[in-house]
Amino acid sequence: MRPDARLAIQVFVNHATDPVSPVLTSLGWGPFFDAQLAPDDSALAPMRIATVHRSRLTAQSVTGAVRLSLPAHARTTDFAVGDWALVDPATQMLSRRLDRRTLLRRRTEGGRPDQLIAANVDTLFIVTSCNDDFNPARLERYLTLANEATTRPLIVLTKIDKAGDTAPYVAQAAALQRGLEVVQINARTPEAAQTLAPWCGPGQTVALIGSSGVGKSTLLNTLTDKQGDDAQATGAIREDDAKGRHTTTARSLHPISGGGLVIDTPGMRTLHVSNISDGLDMVFAEIAELAPACRFNDCTHDHEPGCAIQAAIADGTVDAGRLDRWRKLLDENRSNTPVETGPRNNKIRKTPGKRR
Template identity: 65%
Template sequence: MTGRPALAGPMTLAGLGWSDFFEDQVEPREADLVRARIATIHRTRLTAISETGPLGLTLPVHARTRDFAVGDWVLAEPDTQLMRRRLARRTVLERRGEGSKIPQLAAANVDTLFIVTSCNADFNIGRLERYLALANESGAVPVMLLTKADAVDDAATFQEQAAALQRGLPVIVLNPRSPEAATALAPWCGAGQTVALVGSSGVGKSTLVNTLAGPAQELPQETGDIREHDSKGRHTTTSRSLHAIAGGGWVIDTPGMRTLQVGDAAFGIETLFAEITELAPQCKFRDCTHAHEPGCAVQAAVDNGTLDPARLSRWRKLLEENRENSPDTSGPRGSSPAPGRFKRR
């Protein structure tokens, strides 16, 4: 999106996603500053939305646009629109490209993360697990969306495989172009709620954004089709943007990404592989690697058929990847930091 989000009538802070979490951060001396939410990020400038409508923010000296995310809440001078500071995030989505240890901010203060994939060759268990780990670590609630179901005879199989990736994971089959898609996603798109979409290029994210935003948006997202020979799409979204959802809520679209590296996501992985996490304390040895030790509860689950060995293998791979991509936060002489000391928000 290169223009401003369409706003249907006057906005309230609550309607924009403001809550006590942010209000408690505002100091008395900042009472007259404008509360605004970042809507678009360009190379050298930011745009935001406040109660009075869209505004262009002026960055303070030495501030960098890359340090901000769409969805961030900031305080700004009412006359000059000079941004004074960013408020702490309630949730934050970060992702790493292949071979990169530096996380890229994807979105902030997201309530629900819609992970979009299609019922074809794009449906990749390993990549979907990475997106789920990202969502779990961020604090957002993950929901899996399956598109292109009308192009296959066994859509139910894809739905079953997706639901098995994480306990309690909602899986919705929908047509992004159909108005019924907005109805199916309404439970997560109420007033003041923020959702973000992630997934590969061409799976229907931009189309779904247009469906949720409705015909009133000023500049609809460009859309592109998936190539039939390899089920891959071309990039149609090149930047992140905040869109008003018709009837309430906000949606953030993100550029497609076919490769995704996990880092600094230990909690996200533990939540994703809960069945393994819960078995580990039952092992004979506290430092069990679940590979060859006697009395291993995880290996016993594999042997009796209650744990898929492929699932265990992917867990190992993600753990190793996370270890390689996570910063070393060990203290003096290799001691570990106190729990919660390095909270990622």
């Protein structure tokens, strides 16, 4: 057995009896994962998935980065960056994945399985810039994704140094969901890390999500203090439409200077949704709460008499644009969410498709 393998086993055995050990907790380990360990796992080392590629996985262990071997029939697409796995440190063979606290995922086209974005994320930094990239409809999709995953959302407004007045952006963002927190930063300055420090404490995991060109890679470099050849590549945006090119091509886990971890994700301009009913109700709480007061149970909130939501639009307490965007997301969710049909012991999952 290699000396480093014996060290990994020894470190894990020592820390398995010490739930507050800084070695594992700095990687995000906590009671939720510790409770999943069985006596038979004593020879296995917990490692956190750091990158997921088409044919390989890498993980962060108590002794550093490790390239994992997968058992037969296991697929890399079954794992997300941020997952915790138990690994044989002698062979680097992945034994099993631990249950996730949270999972961010998005629907893919063509009936393929959902794409796993990130796992065990405490706070989702929804990054958007103070320019033409700012899109309330897209931000509502990101918020729905975070809510459904039970991950805390935070709107991070970037490029404030290039915006004349950021107050309108802050106001629009804060109005997208009740109690939503919004911060504004210049991602290139050290003050950005100070502003985000409350969400980046030791053992906390954050993920960056947003369109290309909004400053995610720049923010990652600031949070992780990456410089020179170690820095994540950044790219400029087109001035005519504020759109950027992809500089991040894969999801990856990085330690934050001073504590915590950050998961970077490629730019995501399109986000299809499914199975997000609860998350949708949280974003559009003012509509979800009024709907039961409509005269008809099947009210479409369009033209029916006694519609509580149309009455609220008339008196200015509900924004008509919000209703339109809610209806679009609701229809998309219904079309994309599979339903079970058939006898009790022979259920078949079908996707309804667009309603006619």
